[in-house]
Amino acid sequence: MAYTIKIEAFEGPFDLLFHLIEKNEIDIYDIPINDITEQYLHYIYEMEKLDLDVTSEFLVMAATLIEIKSKMLLPKDVFVEEGIEVEDIDPRDELVRKLLEYKKYKAVTEEFKKREGLYNRIYFKAKEEIIFESHDHDKILDNLEINDLINAFNKLLKDTSKKIQDPYYNIREIEREPVSIEDKLVDILNILNHKKKITFQSIFTSIADKLEVVVTFLALLELMKVKKIKVIQEKCFDGIMIELVD
Amino acid sequence: MDKDEIKSVLEAILFVWSEPISVKELSKALAVDVKNINNVLEEMINEYNFGKRGLQIIKMNDHYQLSTRPEHYSYIQKLVEPKQNKGLTQAALETLAIIAYKQPITKIEIEEIRGVKCDKAISTLQEKNLIEEQGRLEKIGRPIIYGTTLSFLKTFGLKSIEDLPDISEFKLLTQETNDIKHIFTKG
Protein backbone atom coordinates (compact mmCIF):
# COMPACT_ATOMS: atom_id res chain seq x y z
CA MET A 1 0.00 0.00 0.00
CA ALA A 2 1.49 3.27 -1.06
CA TYR A 3 0.79 6.22 1.17
CA THR A 4 2.52 9.49 1.68
CA ILE A 5 3.41 10.92 5.03
CA LYS A 6 4.09 14.53 5.66
CA ILE A 7 7.17 14.57 7.81
CA GLU A 8 7.10 17.38 10.28
CA ALA A 9 9.81 18.55 12.54
CA PHE A 10 9.37 17.00 15.95
CA GLU A 11 10.85 18.36 19.13
CA GLY A 12 11.76 14.87 20.25
CA PRO A 13 10.46 11.32 20.63
CA PHE A 14 7.68 12.38 23.01
CA ASP A 15 6.52 14.98 20.54
CA LEU A 16 6.44 12.40 17.76
CA LEU A 17 4.62 9.87 19.94
CA PHE A 18 2.00 12.46 20.83
CA HIS A 19 1.50 13.26 17.21
CA LEU A 20 0.84 9.58 16.51
CA ILE A 21 -1.50 9.22 19.49
CA GLU A 22 -3.53 12.24 18.43
CA LYS A 23 -3.58 11.30 14.79
CA ASN A 24 -4.88 7.83 15.56
CA GLU A 25 -7.23 9.10 18.27
CA ILE A 26 -5.77 6.64 20.70
CA ASP A 27 -6.64 6.47 24.38
CA ILE A 28 -3.39 7.39 26.02
CA TYR A 29 -4.10 5.00 28.87
CA ASP A 30 -4.43 2.09 26.54
CA ILE A 31 -1.87 2.54 23.84
CA PRO A 32 -1.94 -0.21 21.20
CA ILE A 33 1.78 -0.69 21.45
CA ASN A 34 2.09 -2.83 18.30
CA ASP A 35 0.54 -0.23 16.02
CA ILE A 36 2.33 2.68 17.59
CA THR A 37 5.73 1.00 17.48
CA GLU A 38 5.25 0.19 13.83
CA GLN A 39 4.19 3.73 12.97
CA TYR A 40 6.98 5.23 15.05
CA LEU A 41 9.61 3.15 13.29
CA HIS A 42 8.11 4.07 9.97
CA TYR A 43 8.46 7.77 10.78
CA ILE A 44 12.06 7.38 11.78
CA TYR A 45 12.71 5.52 8.59
CA GLU A 46 11.08 8.33 6.58
CA MET A 47 13.05 10.94 8.47
CA GLU A 48 16.28 9.18 7.69
CA LYS A 49 15.31 8.93 4.04
CA LEU A 50 14.79 12.70 3.99
CA ASP A 51 18.13 13.19 5.65
CA LEU A 52 16.45 14.77 8.65
CA ASP A 53 18.39 14.70 11.84
CA VAL A 54 17.35 11.55 13.66
CA THR A 55 19.06 12.04 16.97
CA SER A 56 19.95 9.25 19.33
CA GLU A 57 16.94 10.11 21.50
CA PHE A 58 14.59 8.95 18.74
CA LEU A 59 16.44 5.66 18.50
CA VAL A 60 16.45 5.13 22.26
CA MET A 61 12.68 5.59 22.23
CA ALA A 62 12.37 3.06 19.40
CA ALA A 63 14.27 0.56 21.52
CA THR A 64 12.04 1.33 24.49
CA LEU A 65 8.90 0.76 22.43
CA ILE A 66 10.20 -2.57 21.20
CA GLU A 67 11.05 -3.55 24.73
CA ILE A 68 7.55 -2.69 25.94
CA LYS A 69 6.08 -4.58 23.03
CA SER A 70 7.99 -7.72 23.95
CA LYS A 71 7.03 -7.41 27.61
CA MET A 72 3.37 -7.11 26.63
CA LEU A 73 3.62 -10.53 25.03
CA LEU A 74 4.55 -12.16 28.32
CA PRO A 75 1.71 -13.54 30.43
CA LYS A 76 0.63 -11.17 33.19
CA ASP A 77 1.61 -12.06 36.72
CA VAL A 78 -1.28 -11.87 39.07
CA PHE A 79 -0.62 -12.03 42.74
CA VAL A 80 -2.54 -11.46 45.91
CA GLU A 81 -1.62 -8.75 48.33
CA GLU A 82 -3.47 -8.19 51.56
CA GLY A 83 -6.36 -10.15 50.24
CA ILE A 84 -6.76 -8.04 47.08
CA GLU A 85 -5.94 -9.35 43.66
CA VAL A 86 -3.32 -7.04 42.14
CA GLU A 87 -2.01 -7.14 38.62
CA ASP A 88 1.64 -6.58 38.00
CA ILE A 89 2.71 -3.17 36.72
CA ASP A 90 1.76 -2.57 33.12
CA PRO A 91 4.91 -2.28 30.97
CA ARG A 92 3.43 0.85 29.40
CA ASP A 93 3.04 2.56 32.75
CA GLU A 94 6.37 4.36 32.85
CA LEU A 95 6.03 5.57 29.26
CA VAL A 96 2.50 6.88 29.83
CA ARG A 97 3.62 8.69 32.96
CA LYS A 98 6.40 10.43 31.05
CA LEU A 99 4.14 11.25 28.12
CA LEU A 100 1.58 12.86 30.39
CA GLU A 101 4.23 14.86 32.21
CA TYR A 102 5.55 16.09 28.88
CA LYS A 103 2.08 16.89 27.62
CA LYS A 104 1.45 19.08 30.64
CA TYR A 105 4.35 21.33 29.75
CA LYS A 106 3.57 21.24 26.08
CA ALA A 107 0.12 22.58 26.90
CA VAL A 108 1.52 25.30 29.10
CA THR A 109 3.95 26.23 26.34
CA GLU A 110 0.98 27.36 24.25
CA GLU A 111 0.05 29.76 27.05
CA PHE A 112 3.63 31.01 27.16
CA LYS A 113 3.55 31.61 23.43
CA LYS A 114 0.46 33.80 23.79
CA ARG A 115 2.03 35.80 26.58
CA GLU A 116 5.26 36.27 24.72
CA GLY A 117 3.29 37.77 21.83
CA LEU A 118 1.71 40.21 24.21
CA TYR A 119 5.06 41.46 25.42
CA ASN A 120 6.12 42.12 21.86
CA ARG A 121 3.15 44.43 21.52
CA ILE A 122 3.97 46.83 24.29
CA TYR A 123 6.42 49.69 24.14
CA PHE A 124 8.59 51.40 26.70
CA LYS A 125 10.25 54.76 26.45
CA ALA A 126 13.84 55.70 27.12
CA LYS A 127 14.76 56.97 30.54
CA GLU A 128 14.83 60.75 30.79
CA GLU A 129 18.22 62.23 31.38
CA ILE A 130 18.40 63.94 34.71
CA ILE A 131 21.19 66.51 34.90
CA PHE A 132 21.76 69.12 37.49
CA GLU A 133 24.16 71.39 35.71
CA SER A 134 26.47 74.05 37.05
CA HIS A 135 25.31 77.62 36.60
CA ASP A 136 28.79 78.76 35.79
CA HIS A 137 28.13 78.40 32.08
CA ASP A 138 31.01 80.45 30.77
CA LYS A 139 33.75 78.33 32.21
CA ILE A 140 32.38 75.03 31.02
CA LEU A 141 34.88 74.68 28.22
CA ASP A 142 37.95 75.74 30.17
CA ASN A 143 40.77 73.21 30.49
CA LEU A 144 39.02 70.52 28.50
CA GLU A 145 41.34 67.79 27.27
CA ILE A 146 40.97 64.86 24.96
CA ASN A 147 41.44 62.67 28.04
CA ASP A 148 38.17 63.97 29.46
CA LEU A 149 36.47 62.62 26.37
CA ILE A 150 38.19 59.25 26.65
CA ASN A 151 37.41 59.00 30.36
CA ALA A 152 33.78 59.79 29.73
CA PHE A 153 33.72 57.09 27.12
CA ASN A 154 35.33 54.54 29.42
CA LYS A 155 32.73 55.25 32.07
CA LEU A 156 30.01 54.81 29.48
CA LEU A 157 31.44 51.39 28.60
CA LYS A 158 31.51 50.39 32.24
CA ASP A 159 27.97 51.60 32.89
CA THR A 160 26.69 49.80 29.84
CA SER A 161 28.16 46.47 30.85
CA LYS A 162 26.81 46.94 34.37
CA LYS A 163 23.42 47.70 32.94
CA ILE A 164 23.36 44.63 30.76
CA GLN A 165 23.89 42.54 33.89
CA ASP A 166 21.07 44.33 35.68
CA PRO A 167 18.13 41.93 35.74
CA TYR A 168 15.65 44.78 35.56
CA TYR A 169 17.17 46.31 32.47
CA ASN A 170 14.92 46.19 29.43
CA ILE A 171 15.74 43.36 27.13
CA ARG A 172 16.84 45.15 24.07
CA GLU A 173 17.69 43.11 21.07
CA ILE A 174 20.17 44.44 18.65
CA GLU A 175 19.80 42.60 15.41
CA ARG A 176 23.15 42.14 13.82
CA GLU A 177 23.65 41.80 10.15
CA PRO A 178 24.18 38.13 9.56
CA VAL A 179 27.74 37.63 8.35
CA SER A 180 28.26 35.19 5.55
CA ILE A 181 31.36 33.10 4.96
CA GLU A 182 31.64 34.80 1.57
CA ASP A 183 31.83 38.23 3.23
CA LYS A 184 34.54 36.99 5.54
CA LEU A 185 36.50 35.42 2.68
CA VAL A 186 36.59 38.78 0.97
CA ASP A 187 37.48 40.57 4.22
CA ILE A 188 40.42 38.29 4.96
CA LEU A 189 41.72 38.47 1.39
CA ASN A 190 41.46 42.26 1.47
CA ILE A 191 43.53 42.44 4.62
CA LEU A 192 46.11 40.06 3.14
CA ASN A 193 46.34 42.08 -0.06
CA HIS A 194 47.40 44.98 2.11
CA LYS A 195 49.66 43.27 4.55
CA LYS A 196 50.74 39.95 3.01
CA LYS A 197 51.27 38.39 6.41
CA ILE A 198 49.12 38.71 9.52
CA THR A 199 48.74 36.91 12.82
CA PHE A 200 45.93 34.47 13.33
CA GLN A 201 44.77 36.43 16.37
CA SER A 202 44.51 39.74 14.59
CA ILE A 203 41.57 38.53 12.53
CA PHE A 204 39.51 37.90 15.62
CA THR A 205 40.37 40.80 17.89
CA SER A 206 37.63 43.15 16.76
CA ILE A 207 34.86 40.54 16.72
CA ALA A 208 32.37 40.55 19.56
CA ASP A 209 29.82 38.15 18.19
CA LYS A 210 30.24 34.41 18.74
CA LEU A 211 28.66 33.56 15.42
CA GLU A 212 30.97 35.92 13.61
CA VAL A 213 34.01 34.23 15.18
CA VAL A 214 32.78 30.86 13.95
CA VAL A 215 32.05 32.18 10.47
CA THR A 216 35.47 33.82 10.31
CA PHE A 217 37.12 30.58 11.29
CA LEU A 218 35.18 28.69 8.64
CA ALA A 219 36.21 31.27 6.07
CA LEU A 220 39.82 30.72 7.07
CA LEU A 221 39.48 26.96 6.63
CA GLU A 222 37.84 27.48 3.25
CA LEU A 223 40.70 29.71 2.08
CA MET A 224 43.20 27.07 3.18
CA LYS A 225 41.28 24.40 1.31
CA VAL A 226 41.32 26.31 -1.96
CA LYS A 227 44.98 27.13 -1.31
CA LYS A 228 44.55 30.90 -1.33
CA ILE A 229 46.32 31.21 1.99
CA LYS A 230 49.02 29.42 3.89
CA VAL A 231 48.97 29.02 7.66
CA ILE A 232 52.34 28.73 9.34
CA GLN A 233 53.49 28.00 12.84
CA GLU A 234 57.26 27.89 13.15
CA LYS A 235 57.46 26.23 16.53
CA CYS A 236 55.09 24.74 19.05
CA PHE A 237 53.19 27.56 20.85
CA ASP A 238 54.54 30.12 18.41
CA GLY A 239 52.11 32.67 17.05
CA ILE A 240 50.24 31.36 14.02
CA MET A 241 50.83 33.41 10.88
CA ILE A 242 48.61 33.67 7.86
CA GLU A 243 50.13 34.32 4.45
CA LEU A 244 48.75 34.89 1.00
CA VAL A 245 49.66 32.24 -1.56
CA ASP A 246 50.83 33.91 -4.74
CA MET B 1 0.90 64.49 51.19
CA ASP B 2 -2.59 63.29 50.25
CA LYS B 3 -3.26 60.27 48.08
CA ASP B 4 -3.92 62.26 44.90
CA GLU B 5 -0.61 64.01 45.28
CA ILE B 6 1.23 60.74 45.85
CA LYS B 7 -0.36 59.38 42.69
CA SER B 8 0.67 62.44 40.79
CA VAL B 9 4.30 62.26 41.92
CA LEU B 10 4.45 58.49 41.29
CA GLU B 11 3.21 59.01 37.75
CA ALA B 12 5.87 61.65 37.19
CA ILE B 13 8.67 59.45 38.55
CA LEU B 14 7.58 56.36 36.60
CA PHE B 15 7.55 58.50 33.46
CA VAL B 16 10.99 60.00 34.01
CA TRP B 17 12.59 56.76 35.20
CA SER B 18 11.05 54.63 32.45
CA GLU B 19 12.99 51.61 33.67
CA PRO B 20 11.71 49.31 36.42
CA ILE B 21 11.99 51.09 39.76
CA SER B 22 11.66 49.47 43.19
CA VAL B 23 9.06 50.39 45.80
CA LYS B 24 11.93 51.05 48.16
CA GLU B 25 13.35 53.78 45.96
CA LEU B 26 9.93 55.28 45.41
CA SER B 27 9.34 55.25 49.14
CA LYS B 28 12.61 57.07 49.70
CA ALA B 29 11.93 59.73 47.08
CA LEU B 30 8.45 60.49 48.37
CA ALA B 31 9.17 59.92 52.05
CA VAL B 32 6.08 57.71 52.20
CA ASP B 33 6.26 54.20 53.67
CA VAL B 34 6.56 51.16 51.41
CA LYS B 35 3.16 49.73 52.33
CA ASN B 36 1.41 52.94 51.45
CA ILE B 37 3.28 53.22 48.14
CA ASN B 38 2.30 49.66 47.28
CA ASN B 39 -1.35 50.33 48.03
CA VAL B 40 -1.45 53.51 45.99
CA LEU B 41 0.31 51.80 43.09
CA GLU B 42 -2.19 48.92 43.13
CA GLU B 43 -4.97 51.49 42.99
CA MET B 44 -3.24 53.25 40.13
CA ILE B 45 -2.83 50.00 38.20
CA ASN B 46 -6.58 49.49 38.42
CA GLU B 47 -7.35 53.08 37.48
CA TYR B 48 -5.10 52.85 34.44
CA ASN B 49 -6.73 49.58 33.44
CA PHE B 50 -10.31 50.72 33.79
CA GLY B 51 -9.90 54.36 32.84
CA LYS B 52 -9.28 53.63 29.15
CA ARG B 53 -5.81 55.05 29.54
CA GLY B 54 -3.11 54.77 26.90
CA LEU B 55 -0.60 53.52 29.44
CA GLN B 56 -0.34 50.74 31.97
CA ILE B 57 1.78 50.12 35.05
CA ILE B 58 3.57 46.78 34.99
CA LYS B 59 4.50 45.10 38.24
CA MET B 60 7.35 42.59 38.62
CA ASN B 61 8.04 41.42 42.16
CA ASP B 62 8.60 44.72 43.96
CA HIS B 63 9.42 46.76 40.85
CA TYR B 64 7.11 48.90 38.72
CA GLN B 65 7.40 50.24 35.18
CA LEU B 66 5.26 52.29 32.81
CA SER B 67 4.49 50.96 29.31
CA THR B 68 1.93 51.22 26.52
CA ARG B 69 -0.94 48.76 26.16
CA PRO B 70 -0.83 45.87 23.73
CA GLU B 71 -4.11 46.96 22.11
CA HIS B 72 -2.48 50.14 20.77
CA TYR B 73 0.35 48.25 19.18
CA SER B 74 -0.73 48.80 15.59
CA TYR B 75 -0.87 52.61 15.94
CA ILE B 76 2.54 52.88 17.54
CA GLN B 77 4.07 50.48 15.09
CA LYS B 78 3.26 52.91 12.29
CA LEU B 79 5.49 55.52 13.89
CA VAL B 80 8.49 53.57 15.09
CA GLU B 81 10.98 51.18 13.60
CA PRO B 82 9.44 47.75 13.29
CA LYS B 83 10.33 45.49 16.18
CA GLN B 84 12.45 42.63 15.06
CA ASN B 85 11.84 40.49 18.08
CA LYS B 86 11.70 37.00 16.82
CA GLY B 87 9.78 34.81 19.20
CA LEU B 88 11.35 31.89 20.98
CA THR B 89 11.41 28.52 19.26
CA GLN B 90 9.12 25.73 20.38
CA ALA B 91 12.10 23.97 21.97
CA ALA B 92 13.12 27.06 23.92
CA LEU B 93 9.55 27.73 25.07
CA GLU B 94 9.04 24.16 26.24
CA THR B 95 12.31 24.29 28.14
CA LEU B 96 11.38 27.63 29.65
CA ALA B 97 7.97 26.34 30.74
CA ILE B 98 9.57 23.39 32.50
CA ILE B 99 12.13 25.60 34.24
CA ALA B 100 9.46 28.11 35.26
CA TYR B 101 7.32 25.49 36.98
CA LYS B 102 9.97 23.13 38.31
CA GLN B 103 12.69 25.56 39.38
CA PRO B 104 15.25 25.08 40.79
CA ILE B 105 15.95 22.35 38.23
CA THR B 106 19.00 20.75 36.59
CA LYS B 107 19.54 20.21 32.88
CA ILE B 108 19.21 16.44 33.24
CA GLU B 109 15.83 16.79 34.90
CA ILE B 110 14.65 19.05 32.07
CA GLU B 111 15.91 16.59 29.49
CA GLU B 112 14.10 13.74 31.20
CA ILE B 113 10.81 15.58 30.80
CA ARG B 114 11.39 16.73 27.24
CA GLY B 115 13.01 13.49 26.12
CA VAL B 116 15.70 15.36 24.20
CA LYS B 117 18.91 17.25 24.83
CA CYS B 118 18.30 20.86 25.81
CA ASP B 119 21.75 22.47 25.65
CA LYS B 120 20.87 24.80 22.82
CA ALA B 121 17.53 25.86 24.28
CA ILE B 122 19.18 26.53 27.63
CA SER B 123 21.92 28.66 26.16
CA THR B 124 19.39 30.64 24.10
CA LEU B 125 17.32 31.28 27.20
CA GLN B 126 20.41 32.37 29.10
CA GLU B 127 21.45 34.71 26.30
CA LYS B 128 18.00 36.29 26.35
CA ASN B 129 18.32 36.68 30.11
CA LEU B 130 15.17 34.64 30.75
CA ILE B 131 16.86 32.01 32.90
CA GLU B 132 20.00 32.02 35.02
CA GLU B 133 22.27 29.66 36.89
CA GLN B 134 21.25 29.64 40.52
CA GLY B 135 24.00 27.51 41.96
CA ARG B 136 25.08 23.90 41.82
CA LEU B 137 23.66 20.72 43.24
CA GLU B 138 25.94 19.05 45.78
CA LYS B 139 26.07 15.66 44.14
CA ILE B 140 28.23 13.86 41.59
CA GLY B 141 29.13 16.18 38.75
CA ARG B 142 27.85 19.16 40.73
CA PRO B 143 25.18 19.93 38.09
CA ILE B 144 24.08 23.53 37.55
CA ILE B 145 20.68 24.50 38.88
CA TYR B 146 18.55 26.78 36.70
CA GLY B 147 15.79 29.21 37.55
CA THR B 148 13.94 32.05 35.84
CA THR B 149 15.01 35.71 36.00
CA LEU B 150 13.14 38.96 36.60
CA SER B 151 13.27 39.66 32.88
CA PHE B 152 11.28 36.47 32.49
CA LEU B 153 8.51 37.90 34.66
CA LYS B 154 8.40 41.07 32.60
CA THR B 155 8.49 39.34 29.25
CA PHE B 156 5.60 37.08 30.13
CA GLY B 157 3.60 39.70 31.98
CA LEU B 158 3.81 38.02 35.39
CA LYS B 159 3.85 39.87 38.69
CA SER B 160 5.77 37.05 40.35
CA ILE B 161 6.36 33.32 39.95
CA GLU B 162 3.21 32.63 41.95
CA ASP B 163 1.37 34.38 39.13
CA LEU B 164 2.10 31.55 36.66
CA PRO B 165 -1.05 29.96 35.31
CA ASP B 166 -2.05 27.01 37.45
CA ILE B 167 -0.60 24.01 35.70
CA SER B 168 -3.24 21.68 37.10
CA GLU B 169 -5.78 23.55 35.00
CA PHE B 170 -4.04 22.26 31.95
CA LYS B 171 -6.30 19.26 31.51
CA LEU B 172 -5.91 18.10 35.08
CA LEU B 173 -3.10 15.88 34.02
CA THR B 174 -1.45 15.35 37.36
CA GLN B 175 -4.56 13.86 38.77
CA GLU B 176 -5.01 11.64 35.77
CA THR B 177 -1.48 10.40 36.17
CA ASN B 178 -2.29 9.20 39.63
CA ASP B 179 -5.17 7.23 38.27
CA ILE B 180 -3.20 5.43 35.63
CA LYS B 181 -2.56 2.31 37.61
CA HIS B 182 -6.18 2.06 38.48
CA ILE B 183 -7.28 2.35 34.90
CA PHE B 184 -4.66 -0.08 33.71
CA THR B 185 -5.98 -2.83 35.88
CA LYS B 186 -9.13 -2.70 33.77
CA GLY B 187 -7.26 -3.20 30.52
Place this chain on the structure above:
Amino acid sequence: MDKDEIKSVLEAILFVWSEPISVKELSKALAVDVKNINNVLEEMINEYNFGKRGLQIIKMNDHYQLSTRPEHYSYIQKLVEPKQNKGLTQAALETLAIIAYKQPITKIEIEEIRGVKCDKAISTLQEKNLIEEQGRLEKIGRPIIYGTTLSFLKTFGLKSIEDLPDISEFKLLTQETNDIKHIFTKG
Protein backbone atom coordinates in the same frame (compact mmCIF):
# COMPACT_ATOMS: atom_id res chain seq x y z
CA MET C 1 -12.86 55.36 16.77
CA ASP C 2 -14.65 57.14 19.61
CA LYS C 3 -13.14 60.05 21.50
CA ASP C 4 -12.02 58.02 24.50
CA GLU C 5 -10.18 55.63 22.25
CA ILE C 6 -8.49 58.49 20.39
CA LYS C 7 -7.36 59.92 23.72
CA SER C 8 -6.02 56.59 24.79
CA VAL C 9 -4.03 56.06 21.59
CA LEU C 10 -2.72 59.66 21.68
CA GLU C 11 -1.47 59.16 25.22
CA ALA C 12 0.32 55.96 24.17
CA ILE C 13 1.97 57.63 21.17
CA LEU C 14 3.02 60.74 23.10
CA PHE C 15 4.55 58.45 25.72
CA VAL C 16 6.57 56.36 23.29
CA TRP C 17 7.61 59.39 21.28
CA SER C 18 8.36 61.50 24.38
CA GLU C 19 9.48 64.44 22.30
CA PRO C 20 7.52 66.90 20.20
CA ILE C 21 5.42 65.25 17.51
CA SER C 22 3.38 67.09 14.91
CA VAL C 23 -0.39 66.93 14.64
CA LYS C 24 0.11 65.86 11.06
CA GLU C 25 1.99 62.74 12.06
CA LEU C 26 -0.53 61.97 14.78
CA SER C 27 -3.34 62.42 12.28
CA LYS C 28 -1.67 60.01 9.90
CA ALA C 29 -1.00 57.39 12.57
CA LEU C 30 -4.58 57.43 13.85
CA ALA C 31 -6.26 58.10 10.51
CA VAL C 32 -8.22 60.90 12.16
CA ASP C 33 -8.29 64.40 10.64
CA VAL C 34 -6.00 67.13 11.97
CA LYS C 35 -8.84 69.27 13.31
CA ASN C 36 -10.25 66.45 15.33
CA ILE C 37 -6.82 65.54 16.74
CA ASN C 38 -6.28 69.16 17.76
CA ASN C 39 -9.62 69.31 19.54
CA VAL C 40 -9.06 66.09 21.44
CA LEU C 41 -5.56 67.18 22.44
CA GLU C 42 -6.86 70.50 23.78
CA GLU C 43 -9.36 68.57 25.84
CA MET C 44 -6.61 66.26 27.10
CA ILE C 45 -4.41 69.21 28.07
CA ASN C 46 -7.22 70.48 30.29
CA GLU C 47 -7.93 67.06 31.75
CA TYR C 48 -4.27 66.58 32.65
CA ASN C 49 -4.11 70.01 34.23
CA PHE C 50 -7.24 69.70 36.33
CA GLY C 51 -6.97 66.00 37.11
CA LYS C 52 -3.91 66.45 39.32
CA ARG C 53 -1.96 64.27 36.97
CA GLY C 54 1.78 63.73 37.20
CA LEU C 55 2.19 64.49 33.52
CA GLN C 56 1.23 67.33 31.24
CA ILE C 57 0.89 67.80 27.51
CA ILE C 58 2.86 70.74 26.19
CA LYS C 59 1.90 72.43 22.94
CA MET C 60 4.48 74.17 20.75
CA ASN C 61 3.05 75.49 17.49
CA ASP C 62 1.59 72.39 15.89
CA HIS C 63 3.68 69.99 17.95
CA TYR C 64 2.73 68.23 21.18
CA GLN C 65 4.83 66.58 23.84
CA LEU C 66 4.23 64.64 27.04
CA SER C 67 6.32 65.74 30.00
CA THR C 68 6.45 65.87 33.78
CA ARG C 69 5.38 68.91 35.77
CA PRO C 70 8.08 71.16 37.17
CA GLU C 71 6.55 70.95 40.65
CA HIS C 72 7.50 67.26 40.87
CA TYR C 73 11.12 67.80 40.03
CA SER C 74 12.31 67.98 43.62
CA TYR C 75 11.12 64.39 44.19
CA ILE C 76 12.91 63.18 41.10
CA GLN C 77 16.05 64.96 42.20
CA LYS C 78 16.10 62.76 45.32
CA LEU C 79 16.48 59.67 43.14
CA VAL C 80 19.59 60.95 41.48
CA GLU C 81 22.94 61.28 43.13
CA PRO C 82 24.31 64.81 43.01
CA LYS C 83 26.54 65.40 40.00
CA GLN C 84 29.89 67.16 39.76
CA ASN C 85 29.41 70.73 38.78
CA LYS C 86 32.71 71.44 37.07
CA GLY C 87 33.17 71.63 33.35
CA LEU C 88 30.97 69.65 31.02
CA THR C 89 28.80 67.07 32.75
CA GLN C 90 29.53 63.37 32.33
CA ALA C 91 26.35 63.20 30.26
CA ALA C 92 27.53 65.92 27.90
CA LEU C 93 31.00 64.40 27.57
CA GLU C 94 29.62 60.93 26.84
CA THR C 95 27.30 62.34 24.25
CA LEU C 96 30.12 64.33 22.70
CA ALA C 97 32.40 61.26 22.58
CA ILE C 98 29.71 59.29 20.78
CA ILE C 99 29.06 62.07 18.28
CA ALA C 100 32.78 62.60 17.68
CA TYR C 101 33.43 58.95 16.87
CA LYS C 102 30.20 58.02 15.15
CA GLN C 103 29.29 61.14 13.20
CA PRO C 104 27.07 61.65 11.28
CA ILE C 105 24.63 60.33 13.86
CA THR C 106 21.01 60.96 14.91
CA LYS C 107 19.78 61.64 18.43
CA ILE C 108 17.96 58.32 18.56
CA GLU C 109 21.14 56.45 17.78
CA ILE C 110 23.00 58.32 20.50
CA GLU C 111 20.20 57.49 22.92
CA GLU C 112 20.34 53.84 21.95
CA ILE C 113 23.99 53.74 22.92
CA ARG C 114 23.61 55.73 26.12
CA GLY C 115 20.28 54.21 27.12
CA VAL C 116 18.86 57.56 28.20
CA LYS C 117 17.38 60.55 26.49
CA CYS C 118 20.00 63.07 25.45
CA ASP C 119 18.07 66.25 24.67
CA LYS C 120 19.64 68.30 27.39
CA ALA C 121 23.19 67.15 26.68
CA ILE C 122 22.73 67.83 22.97
CA SER C 123 21.38 71.30 23.53
CA THR C 124 24.27 72.13 25.87
CA LEU C 125 26.77 70.90 23.28
CA GLN C 126 25.05 72.94 20.60
CA GLU C 127 25.02 76.00 22.78
CA LYS C 128 28.74 75.60 23.36
CA ASN C 129 29.19 75.18 19.63
CA LEU C 130 30.88 71.80 19.95
CA ILE C 131 28.38 70.03 17.74
CA GLU C 132 26.08 71.15 14.94
CA GLU C 133 23.17 69.95 12.86
CA GLN C 134 24.43 68.60 9.56
CA GLY C 135 21.18 67.84 7.82
CA ARG C 136 18.24 65.52 8.17
CA LEU C 137 17.66 61.85 7.51
CA GLU C 138 14.95 61.16 4.94
CA LYS C 139 12.76 58.89 7.03
CA ILE C 140 9.85 59.16 9.48
CA GLY C 141 10.24 62.21 11.66
CA ARG C 142 13.11 63.45 9.47
CA PRO C 143 15.57 63.17 12.36
CA ILE C 144 18.42 65.67 12.60
CA ILE C 145 21.93 64.42 11.95
CA TYR C 146 24.67 65.70 14.26
CA GLY C 147 28.41 66.12 13.81
CA THR C 148 31.22 67.97 15.55
CA THR C 149 32.28 71.52 14.70
CA LEU C 150 35.61 73.20 14.02
CA SER C 151 35.34 74.65 17.48
CA PHE C 152 35.28 71.08 18.81
CA LEU C 153 38.63 70.36 17.15
CA LYS C 154 40.03 73.58 18.57
CA THR C 155 38.74 72.92 22.08
CA PHE C 156 40.33 69.49 22.20
CA GLY C 157 43.48 70.46 20.31
CA LEU C 158 42.85 68.19 17.34
CA LYS C 159 43.96 68.85 13.76
CA SER C 160 41.15 66.81 12.28
CA ILE C 161 38.66 64.13 13.20
CA GLU C 162 41.12 61.46 12.04
CA ASP C 163 43.33 62.73 14.84
CA LEU C 164 41.01 61.28 17.51
CA PRO C 165 42.62 58.53 19.58
CA ASP C 166 41.77 55.06 18.32
CA ILE C 167 39.20 53.39 20.56
CA SER C 168 38.64 49.85 19.40
CA GLU C 169 35.88 49.22 21.94
CA PHE C 170 33.81 51.78 20.17
CA LYS C 171 33.23 49.28 17.44
CA LEU C 172 31.64 46.83 19.84
CA LEU C 173 29.38 49.41 21.34
CA THR C 174 28.18 51.03 18.21
CA GLN C 175 28.08 48.36 15.58
CA GLU C 176 24.36 48.78 15.16
CA THR C 177 24.59 52.40 14.13
CA ASN C 178 26.74 51.59 11.15
CA ASP C 179 23.86 51.40 8.72
CA ILE C 180 23.30 55.13 8.89
CA LYS C 181 26.44 55.66 6.85
CA HIS C 182 24.84 53.82 3.98
CA ILE C 183 21.75 55.95 4.08
CA PHE C 184 23.56 59.19 4.50
CA THR C 185 26.54 59.70 2.29
CA LYS C 186 28.60 62.30 3.99
CA GLY C 187 28.28 65.74 2.49
